Amino acid sequence: MSKRDYYEILGVDRSADESAIKSAYRKLAMKYHPDRNPGDKSAEDSFKEATEAYEILKEPQKRQAYDQYGHAGVGQGSGFSGGFGGGFEGFDLGDALRAFMRDFGGGGGGSVFDDFFGGGMGSSGGRRSRGEDLRIRVRLTLEEIESGVDKSVKVKRLVNCDSCAGSGVAAGSSRKTCGQCKGAGRVRTISRTFLGTVQQVQICNVCRGSGEVISDPCKSCHGEGRVRGSSTVHVNVPPGVSSGNYMTVDDMGNSAPNRGEAGDLIVVFEEEEHAHFTRHGDNVLCEVPISFVTAALGGEVEVPTLKGPEMVKIPTGTQNGKVVKMRGKGIPHLNRSGRGDQLVQVVVWVPTKLKEDEKKTLQKLKSSDSFDPPEGGKSFFEKLRETLGV
Ligand SMILES: [Zn+2]
Ligand SMILES: [Zn+2]
Known part of the structure; x- marks a missing residue:
């Protein structure tokens, strides 16, 4: 999910003036306000989305930054990176309701109070607040990511x-x-000021909005x-997740005060570093040292895989740095079939200590033509001279 364009959300064009933006927002906010759509999560999201768009576009400075840089120019700066690209982090329902009440809840022509409560305040009942969402990080090994894993995590939260x-x-x-x-x-308060009568709607300070007292x-x-x-x-972690991916566990955030709905728990995955492998997408990369004898003669070597050690064939005459592909030995793709590969990079290891007889054997081989690197038939220096034209 990527963020929608703010102008598109409000249904105004890019040259819309402040009053057009305000009136477009007012219409949407009235339609999607949680008081009118109790328990409707998608209406709540639309309300938050419209309010966020309004908050940016009504401020000339923020609007300019948005016009120039898009969403990046007006980021909420929540410090929470990763898989939440499309969310409204840092801008929750409470913020949206406050913004709405600030600009439209008061007296004068903009008041929506009567639209909402139909003048009959006693009948509508208080809002039950929802518990806060919580976020936790869960660290996973590459092996766990490869196979998928059931994790039990202890979460500190407010409980009933x-x-x-x-x-x-x-x-x-x-x-x-x-x-x-x-x-x-x-509560609605009416005060007389030198500007005239001002009507204001505020959260009741006795019951803090719940409508009930204890x-x-x-x-x-x-x-x-x-x-x-x-x-x-x-948490049932599917195979193939990456750092920053997350899952939402319903109702495992904080319990709500006043018997409302509990918040959600958002579990964010974090990949641990691996001793042998680095991950590139769904492929895993590792280096495997082989002796120069194996490199020359070919043979089989044992390499680690995410499912345990396996033998891999090294062809005759394998050069240092050659990559051997182990098809399908990587990470399963998330949300589609198939999996990545394991890529084994061969590192030819040169012995550092030789016994006398070994030295003699190598000395004998040294003069053989087969041991001269070819460099396309010419020596390195010949090629260099050619390249430089000297
Ligand atoms: Zn109690
Ligand atoms: Zn009250």
Whole structure:
């Protein structure tokens, strides 16, 4: 998923002025606002997406940076790189709701308050907040990536309070509708200023938006409904993942305060360095030293693979640096069939200590024509002279 163009999101052209941008955003925000689409994740995403586009395009400086450099010019700078290229990291629903309320929630002609609540504040009920998403990194060996692996990871998170079953209410007591906002979670204040009457909508400060109050809070969680804890999460890692790929485990982020929906756990994979292999896409590369005798005569050598050692044939007359391909011995492709190869680079090793009789044998061979490097039939220096034209 890559980020959509901000102009395209708002459905305005690149020369649209500020008021056109504002009105385009207002329409989208009204359509996708979470209060109008409870529990609809795709509406929530559309709301966040439109708000993000609006936040950038309404600011002349940010808009200019975006026009010039695209999304890179206005990155959220979350410091979280990797597989989340298309996400709205650093810009969550809370930010989007605040931005929307800031520009459209207040009094005057821009207010959407009545559109939302139809004037009847008591009937709409408070919003239950969602628990925060959590991110963890899981390190994987190349072998685990090759085969796929089930990982159990312990995650520190806020869990539902046992004492009150997440309700935040002490035993024998119960939640009551907030008297301040009559359960709406928001209050409208009207103040007279020298500019005239100003209407403002704010999160209710008594119930903090939940629409309910607890007179006798649970002692263990102080009414939060959640406490510090941990959970063991099982992650079924498919073969072929790379560093920065991630999986989302539903509901394993923090539990929500006020009995809302738990956040998600985002598990980001990280590849460990390997003693023998370097990874290039789905191919794995390794170097294998062979003796110069094997290089000259050919033979079989043992090489490591991700599934254990295997014998590989070295052809007669193998030069140093030659790459032998072991087809299909690399990493399986993620999300499609087939797999990469293992590429073995041969390093011809020259002995550093020789016994007397070995030296004599080599001395005998030294004068043989077969031992002169050919360099295309000419010596290195001959070729060099030719190249330089001297
Ligand atoms: Zn309230
Ligand atoms: Zn509790």
